[in-house]
Amino acid sequence: MKFASLSNGSFKRLRETPPVDLRPRKKSSPTPSDSESDNESNVNNKWRNSLDQVFKRRNTSNNLGRKRRWKNKGPFVRTAQNPPSPVNVTPGPTSVKNGPRWEDARIDSVIQLATISPFNEEKVTRHMADLTLVTPSSPTPPIALPPTVKPHPIFQMPEIVENILRFVSAYAEIPREKPYARRKPLSLEHAKLIYKDEKKAMEVWNNRSQIGAHNSNGDGNEMMGSVMYNCMMVNRLWFHVTLELLLEKFHFKDLTKFRRFLNVKNQMNTNKKLIKPKMMVLHKFHKLQQSELDELSRFLSCESLKWLEFYICPDVVPPVAWINQFNNLEKLVLPGNKKIDDKFLIQVSGHVNNLKVLDLRACDKVTDSGIIAMAIRCPQLQACNLGRHRNSSNITSLAVVALARNTDVETLGMAGCKITDAGLWELAQLRGSRIKRLSLNNCDLLTNHSIPTLLALNYFPNLAVLELRHVDQITEVKQLVKFKLWKRSQNIPVLIEGCERITRLMYDEENRIRKSHSLLAFEDMSTWVNTESEL
Template sequence: MSSSTRNERLERLNVKRVRDKKNLDSPRPIKRSSSDTLRTRKYDYFKTLSPPPSIQRKTSRSFSNLFHRFKNPSRSSSCSKNQDLRLLTPSTVVSTPDSLFSCDNGDDYSTPTSPLASKQFTFYYSDSASSSSSSVNEEFSKLTLKNCVTTDPVKRSLSSRIFEIPEILNLILSCLDDSESRIPREKIKNRRKPLSLRHAKLVHGEKGDRIWRDSQEMGFFEPTVKESNLYNCLFVNKLWYQSTLEILETRFYFADERKLRSLCERPVIKKTNSQTNTLVLHKLFYTEQYVVDHLAQQISGCLEWLEFYVCPRIVPSPTFFEGNKIQKLCIPGSAVVDDSFLKSVSKNLPNLKVLDIRACELVTDAGVYYIAHSCLNLETLNVGRHSRGELITDASIGPVVRNTKITTLGVAGCNITDRSLWQLCLNRGSQVKRLSLNNCRMLTDNSLCKILHHDYFPNLTVLEIRNCLNLSNLRPVVLFKKRQIKKGIPVLVEGCEVIDHRLREQELQIDLEVSRKIISDISGWINESADDDNDFQQLLRSR
């Protein structure tokens, strides 16, 4: 492409962007002048002008749609404030290329202030000749992005061509993508909260007081979805926009009901090939089913991770499961997920590895049974619950441990018996890593303690046995813990006050026995009459 035609194209693009912005923001028309002065004017204009709140409702195809789909929900609510608006509405559009890269009027910013620009990139091409790699690195280190939309051919040529190659641009942008860290989730805790002050003191010793106080003070934690660091990239040019959008569309996170609803008020853009692989809805207590169904029309086919974390009123639409690619399905705390749901989706989950249906109290043995027979790659299953524990028994856990590749099993509060544990031990013994048996009151000394005594769970690292009060002989548990620690495998055993007390007692007793054994061994050795010393009498006689 000759440079002049490209410039024309870019100019058109520039004009189009201006029109779009005009549509979106300006209550009065902008006078067009030569493109050199236009930029400064635009900038000043948007900086000083406070746009009317009505922008939000404008639905021009390209920009506003984009905004409503991606901007931070908390921002959209405070949109009337000039300060906030400047950060996300097109004033940023104008200022971004200026501050980020380099600007039209020839100023070269050697020290960019944006986090995006200050990030260093290193490029490795595995198949490029190794001899030329140093020169390639050197070349890449000199890369600068001059404003692509400039019309001045001389300035334009200063910008590296690399930012015009879609494949490379896509790579760069996906390296920048921080969406992994933006997933809304509960704070990860190292240990469960202590159950009482006495319990805290028992577990943590002197620090117990403080830990108990902290655990009481810890308030309700409300996660929000942070704004992606890629938003600014949407506004560089058309190519960047497409590339960035592609990356942003792979993951959807929502922790705000208003935002999700406002998305659903927009007309559906039916995509033939949705790229979305992650959908996380976090604590949307009041969101209704129609919203999810609406969402499902746009996102389906490629989902690998589907999470409805404590969204009691909604159940994933069947279309989410169409691609048969889902590996992680987390719907804890749902009041509507039931056996028929599990039955209907189980045939679409051949690749499922993680299933979290904690506190889904409508789910019974029947539902879990379907999962056990369809999801043969299942590695993690959590059916823990506080009430209706009688609905999950050996009848479903048995098939799960026989058929699947389970390594982490959470059956807190379920009515499983020793039978399930022995089946787990016989079928999955050496693979079992984490086991949550809190409130499994039907377990007795005949399973867990014997299994641990014979070391049939050699890779177990987390064992939760809160309120399993029928476990009276905890000696094997303590010995198991000591053994694992000796092997270099850290073990966490979580108990309640009673269990921890029993554990502590056993530990003391074992320590005492060990000490006694050591003392008796040493004392036998010390008092053996023979040693390698010479008799001093001999030395005295030789003199």
């Protein structure tokens, strides 16, 4: 018992100190003797009031050492006064937020923080340091992860892995000729006429030799290829799925790698299943031999092939075994080939009823006969390019008429061919409203009665690209300019590419048209003003 002395010399028995209650007590009014300021007290009251509801059933400090057991038959959980025994903890998705140890440690730590002012940085830091998921029995370094961690089960499902890798491979760039929006200028003066800005023209003219090198560097293709090859290193499942996707898009631009691939396939067991690509592209294999292509046909099937491209592979043609499997082929690109002739096209035409794109640029041995055979048996053909620099007399207006009558052609490239005005008129009458692109460079038989007249009569209303370089007999360009201005007024892009002579004529004609329109507008305005003044 404790006693206190009074002023009259007697003693008074003091009441015993009640057990310490950890819950914060409310203050009726602040006094000057308080250790905290008014502002701090208000903040503490708000903070503590919210915790009163949460911990009003929490035991006091006298019974904090009591053991508690959870309903899920877990181990005993001890409080801060009775530290837990050492427990082996394994890292994983179940380590902890749902376990009883984490919950008990969290509640004890929050109780301690409840009696601390948030403005007391030192105390808050000390108690925050005690916030641990499991209190270790002895200071030990953190548990290290095992050297090999199994991937998530979702990445071991073939369907999920295939969808992921298909998304990655969709951005792989196929080696092919880069498309261009505008051809390079033929001279500095030509660049000035095209861009109408001396500074811009000088820049384009100086960089004309760097554009091709920049477009053909293939950096994006190499990077995406490395991504796909890295995917093969994940595990066995990823390897097989990635390999199948790579073989679906079968393309090479390095002859050394292609020959190495052939050697590997020859060393493997011949009973392996055949490669069935949907696309096959060989890019600039100048020294590829026909025997190597025949060797490839031993373990490659073309029954699923939709795109076949031998870009500048001059000494090879698709083997006969492939031609019989071209039923699904939609795109056939064989530019710069010295072996392809009418006999080959007649043989192929019986198996490519679904063909939509045919590119035979610089195939000097192809004549009207082969094109007519392809046109008759390929009714879905939409794009055909027969441009050439040599043997221009092999392709005439007969090929144009056959394509116009039997196919759905929209893009036609006849650069360097012997096309006449009559052939273009036949094309305009049969397919004029569907034609979107015409390439008539170096067609020296065309005159002012062809393209200028047809555009004046609006036979090609949807024409978007017209190439007219070095067509010497075309001298009237007024209708070309009017067609261009009409399209521009409707916000429809149109590109008319001409040589320096035609570009100069169009530039002068456009200035004359604009001046005449300005004079007409001025005369109409003068008439209107004078009429109003007279009234």
